[in-house]
Amino acid sequence: MTPAFDDSPVRPDVESDSEVAFEGALRPKSLEEFVGQRKVRGQLQLLLDAAAMQNRTPDHILLAGPPGLGKTTLAMIVAHESGRPLRLTSGPAIQHAGDLAAVLSSLVPGEVLFIDEIHRMARSAEEMLYLAMEDFRIDIMVGKGAGATSIPLDLAPFTLVGATTRSGLLPNPLRDRFGFTAHLEFYETDELVRVLHRAADMLGVRIDEESLGEIASRSRGTPRIANRLLRRVRDYALVAGTGATLEAVRAALLLYDVDELGLDRLDRAVMSIILERFDGGPVGLNTLAVSVGEEAETIEAVVEPFLVRIGLLSRTPRGRIATKAGWAHFGFSRNADVLFGDDL
Numbered sequence: 001m002t003p004a005f006d007d008s009p010v011r012p013d014v015e016s017d018s019e020v021a022f023e024g025a026l027r028p029k030s031l032e033e034f035v036g037q038r039k040v041r042g043q044l045q046l047l048l049d050a051a052a053m054q055n056r057t058p059d060h061i062l063l064a065g066p067p068g069l070g071k072t073t074l075a076m077i078v079a080h081e082s083g084r085p086l087r088l089t090s091g092p093a094i095q096h097a098g099d100l101a102a103v104l105s106s107l108v109p110g111e112v113l114f115i116d117e118i119h120r121m122a123r124s125a126e127e128m129l130y131l132a133m134e135d136f137r138i139d140i141m142v143g144k145g146a147g148a149t150s151i152p153l154d155l156a157p158f159t160l161v162g163a164t165t166r167s168g169l170l171p172n173p174l175r176d177r178f179g180f181t182a183h184l185e186f187y188e189t190d191e192l193v194r195v196l197h198r199a200a201d202m203l204g205v206r207i208d209e210e211s212l213g214e215i216a217s218r219s220r221g222t223p224r225i226a227n228r229l230l231r232r233v234r235d236y237a238l239v240a241g242t243g244a245t246l247e248a249v250r251a252a253l254l255l256y257d258v259d260e261l262g263l264d265r266l267d268r269a270v271m272s273i274i275l276e277r278f279d280g281g282p283v284g285l286n287t288l289a290v291s292v293g294e295e296a297e298t299i300e301a302v303v304e305p306f307l308v309r310i311g312l313l314s315r316t317p318r319g320r321i322a323t324k325a326g327w328a329h330f331g332f333s334r335n336a337d338v339l340f341g342d343d344l
Ligand SMILES: Nc1ncnc2c1ncn2[C@@H]1O[C@H](COP(=O)(O)OP(=O)(O)OP(=O)(O)O)[C@@H](O)[C@H]1O
Pocket: 022, 023, 024, 026, 027, 028, 033, 034, 035, 036, 066, 067, 068, 069, 070, 071, 072, 073, 074, 116, 163, 165, 195, 223, 224, 227
């Protein structure tokens, strides 16, 4: 029997560490290594090349798209490719203008500042950021009430890379201050196969093309999910002693409740509420969130984009409705025919 793994660890630093550390190690270091998102890569390359030719800091960049599509990775690549240091923080960590002032005032010239989930930053910090992005300056308020004064503070020039799963929540004045907005798209199956090849090499998993294709096609168009499923397949192959065969892939995905379209438990819960409890919809976002016991934000940013993309769900001004394909996928073909006719 072919062992699923090389006997010697391919990357001891990676293998021995936690899964989070492994995710970090998997990140491509250059735009060339970054799989897919061709258009965004081209746009970013141009932006970085132009800045390098003029010896200035690249324009501020906003990365928008569902989780796990590579926003953090791209921010790291921007810093790496332009030879600049990187500072990482996140919207939820900036609850007061003072939190942001502390970060901004300690940036070194040319530093890349990555703010993940930038839509969750405090409003007062957002306003401070407008001036910082435009003039590399902030006003620090000292005192309160009538005696309050503002002290201007010059900042080192920096490049802000903001990431958001909900660009619609960003106020226009903030959105407009980014020189470039990249909308990341879900990945095609062949692109995810390339992502998985690299991860399988790093994990030392021996797995054939067809099995990688099976994992890729069930990964919700998302590299992070693809890498995670590969690790579960590796575990399954190890414990079952089968090698990472196609059967092992299917058995592992069945065990982890991932269906043939890549839908997971939450996707199915959302669809089942719409189909069974609300007769196909329309259902409002908040009702849906309460019914499945999840945050509305998670439904909107994580679940819906993929269900819409694969055509199971449609968003209308009156709420979410199941499409004909949505009815059919969950075994309600008769309802699908009655509601939509048979012209799918
Ligand atoms: N284009 C890609 N090519 C190869 N690997 C990728 C690519 N995009 C993402 N990955 C891998 O997927 C994982 C998740 O990527 P990343 O953390 O950059 O996503 P994200 O969009 O920032 O997610 P979140 O919004 O949840 O922070 C990382 O391990 C990364 O290596």
